[in-house]
Amino acid sequence: MHALVLFLTFFIGFCIWIFDHQFQLAGFDKNRLFYTQSDYGLFQCSTPCHNKTYDNEDFIHKMLKETKDNKIPSYLIPKCPICGKEMTTNLRCDDKFVEDDGWHKAANNYQKFLEDNKNKKILFFELGVDWNTPGIIKYPFIRMTHQFDKAFYVCINNGDNYVPDEIKSKSLIVEENIKKIINSIKK
Numbered sequence: 001m002h003a004l005v006l007f008l009t010f011f012i013g014f015c016i017w018i019f020d021h022q023f024q025l026a027g028f029d030k031n032r033l034f035y036t037q038s039d040y041g042l043f044q045c046s047t048p049c050h051n052k053t054y055d056n057e058d059f060i061h062k063m064l065k066e067t068k069d070n071k072i073p074s075y076l077i078p079k080c081p082i083c084g085k086e087m088t089t090n091l092r093c094d095d096k097f098v099e100d101d102g103w104h105k106a107a108n109n110y111q112k113f114l115e116d117n118k119n120k121k122i123l124f125f126e127l128g129v130d131w132n133t134p135g136i137i138k139y140p141f142i143r144m145t146h147q148f149d150k151a152f153y154v155c156i157n158n159g160d161n162y163v164p165d166e167i168k169s170k171s172l173i174v175e176e177n178i179k180k181i182i183n184s185i186k187k
C-alpha cells in the first residue's frame with residue numbers, strides 16, 4: 001500500500017529523461033516533463049549550427065510510408081533549414097546535443113518543482129535506470145533522498161541495484177520486471 005500511495009504521488013509530480021517520447025504520446029502534461037538527455041520526437045542540426053529543435057512526427061510518418069528495403073528516398077533525409085546539413089535526433093551522445101529554449105524551460109520547471117516540494121513528502125521513483133549514466137538520474141535521486149527529510153526512493157529494476165546505507169530506511173528496491181509491477185499496482 002505504501003508503494004501505491006507513492007506511485008500516485010508520482011503521477012501528479014514530475015518526470016525526467018524520457019527519450020522515446022512515450023510520455024507525451026500517453027498524454028502526460030508536457031510542462032511536467034524534463035527530457036534531460038534526449039527526445040527522439042525532436043530533430044536538431046547535426047553540426048549544430050543553431051540552438052533549436054524541431055518536432056519530427058510528420059517527417060517520421062513520411063519516412064515510414066516511403067521505406068523500402070530498410071531505406072528511405074534521399075529527398076526524405078531531413079536537412080537543416082539554416083545550413084543545409086543533415087539533421088539528427090536530439091540525443092545527448094556527444095558534445096553536439098542542442099539544449100534549446102524548450103529544454104531550458106523544462107530544466108527550470110524541474111528545478112522549481114524540486115524547490116517547491118523538497119520539504120513535502122516527495123517520491124523519487126526510478127524505473128529501469130541502469131548504470132550507464134548514473135550522474136543524470138540515479139545519483140541525484142539518491143543524494144536528494146538523503147538531503148530531503150520526507151523524501152523516499154523507489155527503484156524498480158530487473159537487477160544490478162544498489163542503495164547506500166545512508167538511505168536504506170528511506171528506500172524500496174524492487175528487483176522485478178517493471179511491467180509486472182505496474183500491472184499489479186493497477187489491479
Ligand SMILES: [Zn+2]
Binds near residue numbers: 046048080
Ligand atoms: Zn545547421
